[in-house]
Amino acid sequence: MIGYILTTKQYDQVQGQFINPYQFINCVADINGDYFFFGNEQDKESFKDTEYMWLFDLPQEEYIPPIQNEKP
């Protein structure tokens, strides 16, 4: 899956921020600990006129999820 890659500073800036009362930003770390943002076309529409539209201009890379420990 392709996502937008963030620096740690950018992650701290956007993680959990609301773009409207019902939607917020959630980024996840990949296998290397790099943070990714995933936004689809509907997200892009919702982000219009917000201060976070720049997320869609970030470089895109393949996301490889972290290896999770054995779980229930």
Next chain:
Amino acid sequence: MILASSGIVASQIASFDADALAFFARVTAAGGSLTLSEKTATNQLVLDLKANSLWTPMKAIYPMVGSSAAACAQNLKSSSFTGTFSSGWTFASTGVTPNGTSAYMNTNINPSLQTNFITNHHQSFYSRTQTPSGNGWNMGVGFSTTGSPLFGLSVVRSGNSAIYDSGYYLVARSTSTQTDGRAFWLGHCNASNSRKFVKNGIVIATNTATDTIPASNANISIGALMDTATSSPNFFMSQQCAFASIGDGLTDAQASNFYTNVQAFQTTLSRNV
């Protein structure tokens, strides 16, 4: 007379249930909108749930209508427990679909704050996705490291396992081998030793082990597990959701009627599976 703001003919207002009307108002106030078909179907759902003694046990009902975050975040039951969606969801007339990587909905329902949750609860999830995939939970909350406790539904994981967790997973888990995720899934618990996992109104697994572990102290997520081990969502799933609810435990008759009512709702909206 037409009410321009809501698109409802005045004569229909009298025929809509007051709780349905309140839900429509919440959707509108949030900036969302519903079609007349969605309003009619939702109103009938409210009437059916009330007629079958299913309204009172509900804490939150998310009908997932309106094709927007603003509309789908609204709780049909009341103005409490309005949800919030992360980035990464797709909203359509058929329901809401998470990306399986980062998307989740916060229901704002914390089991530890609900009276007797451990012995009296249910969670339901209407999945429109056939192919089993992922290794997470479609909704739930819990401590992933030890699985003590876990409360949630997985419908259906890779490996064809459907799971209803309602406490310490080694004690309170109900599992069923399933190959098709499309269904109305319900996990409900009426006592510390009485749990049932129900698919389309039919019990597919029963668990009678005694478990009195404390309920999780975090909000139940949809699309992922709210992991109390990391205080963040994890174990994301990608199945499309066309209805979800959280509430008190149900009787067998209520569980059966619940499926009938929800399936009728989905059929009216031409999105039944």
